[in-house]
Amino acid sequence: MSALIAQFINLLAALLLMLSFAMLAQRRILTLIHLFTLQGITLVLSTTVVGYVTSQPHLYYSALLTLLLKVLLIPALLYRVIDRLRVRREVETLINIPTIMLLGILLVMLAFYLAQPLSQMSSSVARGTLGIALACVLLSFMTMITRSKALPQVIAFLSMENGLFFAATSATYGMPMVVELGIALDVLVGILILGVFLFHIREQFDSLDMSNLEQLRDE
Amino acid sequence: MNGLSLLAQLLDILLALLLAPLLTGWVNQWRAWLQNKTAPSLFQPYYTLHKLFHKELIVAHQASPLYRAAPYIVFGCMVLASAIIPTLSTDLPLAPAADAIALVGLFALARVFLSLAAMDVGTAFGTLGARRDMLIGFLAEPALLMVLFSASLISRATSLSTIVEGLAHQTLVIHPSLAFAGVAFTLVSLAENARIPVDNPTTHLELTMIHESLILEYSARHLALFEWAASLKLFAYSCMGLALFFPWGIANAKTPLLLLLALPLLVFKLAVGGALLALLETFSAKMRIFRVPEFLATAFLLAVIGMLITLLLTPFGKAA
Amino acid sequence: MPLDFVLWAVLAWLLIGTLGLMALRHLKLVARVLFPAGALVGLCLFGAAALALDTPPHTLILPLGLPGLPFHFRLDALAAFFLMLIGACSAGISLFAGGYFRQGEGTPPGLLCFEFHLFLASMTLVIIADDAYAFMVFWESMALSSYFLVIANHRLAEIRRAGYLYLLMAHVGAVGILLCFGVLQAHTGDYTFQNLRTQQLPPAAASLGFLLALFGFGTKAGMLPLHIWLPEAHPAAPSPVSALMSGVMLKTALYGLLRITFDILHTPQWWWGVVLLGLGLATALFGVVYAAVQVDMKRLLAYSSVENMGLMLAGTGLAALFSAYHMYPMAALALSAVLYHAFSHACFKSLLFLATGSVLHATHERSLGKLGGLIRTMPWVAWLTLIGTLTSAGLPPLGGFVSEWLLLQSFLFTPGLPNSFLNMLVPVVAAVIALVAALAGYTMVKFYGVIFLGQPREDKLAQAKDARWLERLGMLWLVAGCLGLGLFPAPLLAFTHETMHLLTGTSLAEVTQQSFWLLIPVAQQSASYGPIIFLLGVVSCSLLAYAFVRWFYHGQLRRGAPWDCGFAAQTPRMQDTAEGFGQPIRQIFEPFFTLQRELPSAFDQAPHYRVQIFDPFWNWLYQPVVLMLNVCSRTVGHLQQGRIARYLLYSFLTLIAILLLVKR
Structure with missing residues (x-):
């Protein structure tokens, strides 16, 4: 039975990676938010399952926290932001999408290669997932780099945190509750600050194009 | 090779020939329903085929024998393709002749002949269609191959029968790589079967059509054969998808009873799959032709990641 | 004694060449007698080499050359395989050449005949040479004789330029090979291969030797970034010579690489395999992408040769990787794919180059943009070329598919290399190979469709004459090769078993001899491919469909005008061009191209559109x-x-x- 559950966690890990990849290849902000929400749901599921397998009740709490925060609250906030900012349009990426995805594959290979010795040391149920979590983090980073608009960068940042969180739950069965609460709060505060920041950028430049920030440097 | 496997093989081919237009009709019906239109009859494709076969054939003055042979060759390729894909049973006498790679080659062969035939008369549309179709082909074929490889890495075989048998008759195991392969396969089959985000099977608009522009010059029985071949291709892809991702119920033909049981199950799975296809088509919008390479590159790379994941998640030495 | 036979064949070729020199301007004699006789010699060489496959290695020392430095010859299974390739292909090409060369095309026919047969003889001698000295002498004479063949039409400045580039690169490569032998002899001063084989080199020296060999032979094979001469020299040469260079001469480079990596250095190191694999795949991808956008038919084929050599190098790299980890059965599988591909590439690429020769003679056009519709005026060439095109596109049930199939099999059955990073390369490499194969299909549809299908883009094409009977015969022989290699892979693969034994110490003998009809590399359960059943399946389904349609309906047919989209003033010049057909590739792979575009403006009196694509490596x-x-x-x-x-x-x-x- 536990073999099957381990495979289920692997499947969820694969889904997480797929969602990260989809975010990398996505042009539309609205779809990005959808994908982010789906990532949250996957995370909730995987945390619950790990909690069930290892019978650690605190993982249930952290799953609940994830559900509230990443599936409900943050997406709702993001929807409000794009409503207020009216940025539903497609966003052009800095490099063309096939090249981005090719780089993405290289990153995945790199992550798998780096995680190989680590996951062989680990004894947890889902040892292979560490590489996938690392790949998710790198892919989200890549998404941040390749977007020129602020909002996709914020979403990519949040998804990077998802990858880290998944690494924590799958490899070490979660962090202590205090740390987790702290991170959750940090993320929440972070997004609020970013939201304010976004509005300010728009007031200043009439657009959310981050390349405008280049004007701010000293000449 | 015994009598039963021979029977299964014959049944496989006959079923494909007969059911393929029905599947097309079913998808069309669902599409009409979902778009609030009055649906054509379920048997409309048969009526169309019958009508086309009856019509007088008109061939351009300059058409070469290649042009006239192509419909038969393409049709033959599609029949063989549906013969080697396990639909009811995995014990098929023809299956050893072609494995997954040869199956992709078979589709490529049909595509090349179709494109060459389209270029033969030398009208503007034919060459345009050939170019676009080859464009789709050169990205979709490797993607399909990678999907099949993801499955074959699991059973360490490229023989379709062995892959399907391995997937269908083992104890319940979840293969994460198949999730990637499944998404990639969906994208590829949409493109290969000229379905909506890539091509529209009902349009004759110059700027967007792909498959229709290839066969624009064809009429009567040639056109009928192409239409039939197109629905056979849809059928073959559907069966391939079902065999890879929902293989339960495909008999290994040791017992005739299982073979009987496999038939209604197949029809049921096809019906659901066809309805889902119509749903997918209704939900998505046709994309610009220059976005198609992106779309297919996504499929290709997803399938490659699927293979990578297989290698990551199967521990060393245990790949069996 | 097969080796004696081979030497007699060489002698016969030299004799034919000398006779050609005597009958310098006697076209009838040269074309009708000497070239067909050369083809006969080629067939004999093929037979002798096939016999030599099973016999143990045979050596001979001829006291020719410098005093104290006799020529050593040796005929083993590896050499025999490549001699078979030379014999079989040259037979078809010589026959074709008999019908091809005409009066008044640059070099007189007798001289061409001499150079042609000298070229053949030196290629044969390169293969059987058994010491570095003889090898270099024949390697150089091969380069020189082919150089003179390339500049046969030396009145054109661009051809002289291409020939010069070829000669230059050939010599740069030869220096690499020379240095390689210098490293391999390890201060013994004895340059026989026998001595080189017994040396136990330290790893660093062995690696240096390998890299030098890779440089030298890679130059000849058109490996990235040393391929620069290939797309210039192959189109410049007369078509039978292009066929010989592309189909046969490139394989001598493969031979040299195999000889040094697997035979003389006997234990490859793993990173050699990775280097070969990487360079090979890059070469293949580069070649096919550039082939897809070419507008000159011979240049297109030349780039396609680059692609195919890349695939062979990649397969060799894989085999080296497996050998380094002592996985010999897998190495044998990969190598058999390489050898099979070498043979089928020799057949189809020669065939396609010969076809361009016929088209060139009939139309005096090399640019794809001015051809079209030739299937109606040149049916023989068109239908024979169709087989070559399909083979080149890697489609079943023809020769090109078998080798691709074997190559992909050897990737898939990689049972876990002991290095996790290498393991992860497997899917990526398989993906690149699949992509290259599919792009080759694109390129070949363009090649065939634009030349032979559609309507003639120029008026003069209506007068194009079909090839003559000697030309047809030569092409038929190569078509037979494409078909045979495609349809009988299992029995033909048996010819590589001895070679496999020599190179890897094991072979696929036990598994491939299970069945005549089916090609089974590992076990029937895991993978099998039966081209004959495949072909019969497609053909019988098509014929049945035809019969049923006739039976149940009717066979009426009326000829009419094609639909003109409501625009009656269409001309054949309005068809899609070769540039147009390559446009999607140009768009997708834009970053890889160096383009120069001239777009007409709206007010141009004589609008002119031109796109030129440069090889980025040149810059x-x-x-x-x-x-x-x-x-x-x-x-x-x-x-x-x-x-x-x-x-x-x-x-x-x-x-x-x-x-x-x-x-x-």
């Missing part, structure tokens, strides 16, 4: 080297003042310097 790599050389030579040029006294001074100073040196 990145070769231009700087050329500039540097120019600067150097200009500096040296200051020494030259044109006054005798000054030159005498130089000699005098040199003399003094040498005397001082000797005194010490």
Whole structure:
């Protein structure tokens, strides 16, 4: 039975990676938010399952926290932001999408290669997932780099945190509750600050194009 | 090779020939329903085929024998393709002749002949269609191959029968790589079967059509054969998808009873799959032709990641 | 004695060549007698080599050449395989050449005949050479004779330029090979291969030897970034010569690489495999992408040769990787794919080059944009070329598919290399190979469709004459090769078993001999491919469909005009062009191209559209080297003042310097 559950966690890990990849290849902000929400749901599921397998009740709490925060609250906030900012349009990426995805594959290979010795040391149920979590983090980073608009960068940042969180739950069965609460709060505060920041950028430049920030440097 | 496997093989081919237009009709019906239109009859494709076969054939003055042979060759390729894909049973006498790679080659062969035939008369549309179709082909074929490889890495075989048998008759195991392969396969089959985000099977608009522009010059029985071949291709892809991702119920033909049981199950799975296809088509919008390479590159790379994941998640030495 | 047979064949070729020299302008004699006789010799060579496969290695020492440095010859299974390739292909090409060469095309026919057969003889001798000295002599004579063949039409400046580039690169490569032998002899001073084989080199020296060999043979094979001469020289040569160079001569480079990596250095290191694999895949992808956008038919084929050599190099790399980890059965599988591909590439690429020759003679056009519709005026060439095109596109049930199939199999059955990073390369490499194969299909549809299908783009094409019977015969022989290699892979693969044994110590003998009909590399359960059943399936389904349609309905047919989209003033010039067909590839792979575009403006009186694609390596790599050389030579040029006294001074100073040196 536990073999099957381990495979289920692997499947969820694969889904997480797929969602990260989809975010990398996505042009539309609205779809990005959808994908982010789906990532949250996957995370909730995987945390619950790990909690069930290892019978650690605190993982249930952290799953609940994830559900509230990443599936409900943050997406709702993001929807409000794009409503207020009216940025539903497609966003052009800095490099063309096939090249981005090719780089993405290289990153995945790199992550798998780096995680190989680590996951062989680990004894947890889902040892292979560490590489996938690392790949998710790198892919989200890549998404941040390749977007020129602020909002996709914020979403990519949040998804990077998802990858880290998944690494924590799958490899070490979660962090202590205090740390987790702290991170959750940090993320929440972070997004609020970013939201304010976004509005300010728009007031200043009439657009959310981050390349405008280049004007701010000293000449 | 015994009598039963021979029977299964014959049944496989006959079923494909007969059911393929029905599947097309079913998808069309669902599409009409979902778009609030009055649906054509379920048997409309048969009526169309019958009508086309009856019509007088008109061939351009300059058409070469290649042009006239192509419909038969393409049709033959599609029949063989549906013969080697396990639909009811995995014990098929023809299956050893072609494995997954040869199956992709078979589709490529049909595509090349179709494109060459389209270029033969030398009208503007034919060459345009050939170019676009080859464009789709050169990205979709490797993607399909990678999907099949993801499955074959699991059973360490490229023989379709062995892959399907391995997937269908083992104890319940979840293969994460198949999730990637499944998404990639969906994208590829949409493109290969000229379905909506890539091509529209009902349009004759110059700027967007792909498959229709290839066969624009064809009429009567040639056109009928192409239409039939197109629905056979849809059928073959559907069966391939079902065999890879929902293989339960495909008999290994040791017992005739299982073979009987496999038939209604197949029809049921096809019906659901066809309805889902119509749903997918209704939900998505046709994309610009220059976005198609992106779309297919996504499929290709997803399938490659699927293979990578297989290698990551199967521990060393245990790949069996 | 097969080796004697081979030497007799070489002698016969040289004799034919000499006879050609005597009948310098006697076209009838050269074309109708000498070239067909050369083809016959090729067939004999093929037979002798096939016999030699099973016999143990045979050596011979001929006291030719410099005193004290006799030529060593050796005929083993590896050499025999490549001799078979040379014999079989040259037979078809020689037959074709008999019908091809005409009066008044540059070099007189007798001289061409001499150079052609000298070229054949030196290729054969390269394969059986068993010491570095003989190898280099024949390698150079191969390069020289082919150089003269390339510049057969030397009145055109661009052909002279292409020939010069070819000669230059051939010599740069030869220097690499020479240095490689220098490293391999390990201070023993004995350059026979027998001695090289027994040396146990330290890993660093072995690696150096391998890299030098890779450089030298890679230049000949058109490996990235040393491919630069190939797309220039192959189109410049007369078509039978292009066929010989692309189909046969490139394989001598593969032979040399296999000989050194697997036979002389016997244990490859794993990173050699990775280097070969990477370079091979890059070459293949580069070649096919560039082939897809070419508008000159012979240049397109030349780039396609680059692609195919890339695939062979990649397969060799894989085999080296497996050998390094002692996975010999897998190495044998990969190598058999390479050898099979070498043979089928020799058949189809020669065939396609010959076809371009026929088209060139009939239409005097090399540019795809001015051809079209030739299937109606040249049915023989068109239908024979169709087989070659399908083979080249890697479609079942023809020869090109079998090798791709075997190559992909050897990737899939990689049972876990002990290095996790290498393991992860497997899917990526398989993906690249699949992509290359699919792109080759795109390229070949373009090649065939634009030349033979559609409507003639120029009026003069309506008068195109079909190939003559000798040309047809030569092409038929190569078509038979494409078909045979495609349909009987299992029995034909048996020919590579001895070669496999020599290179990897094991072979696929047990598994492939299970069945005549099915090709089974590992076990029937895991993978099998039966091309004959496949072909019968497609053909019988098509015929049944035809019969049923006739039976149940009717066979009426009316000819009419094609639909003109409501625009009656269409001309054949309005068809899609070769540029148009390559446009999607140009768009997708835009970053890889160096483009020069001339777009017409709206007010142009004579609108002109031109796209030219340059090889980026020319700018990145070769231009700087050329500039540097120019600067150097200009500096040296200051020494030259044109006054005798000054030159005498130089000699005098040199003399003094040498005397001082000797005194010490």
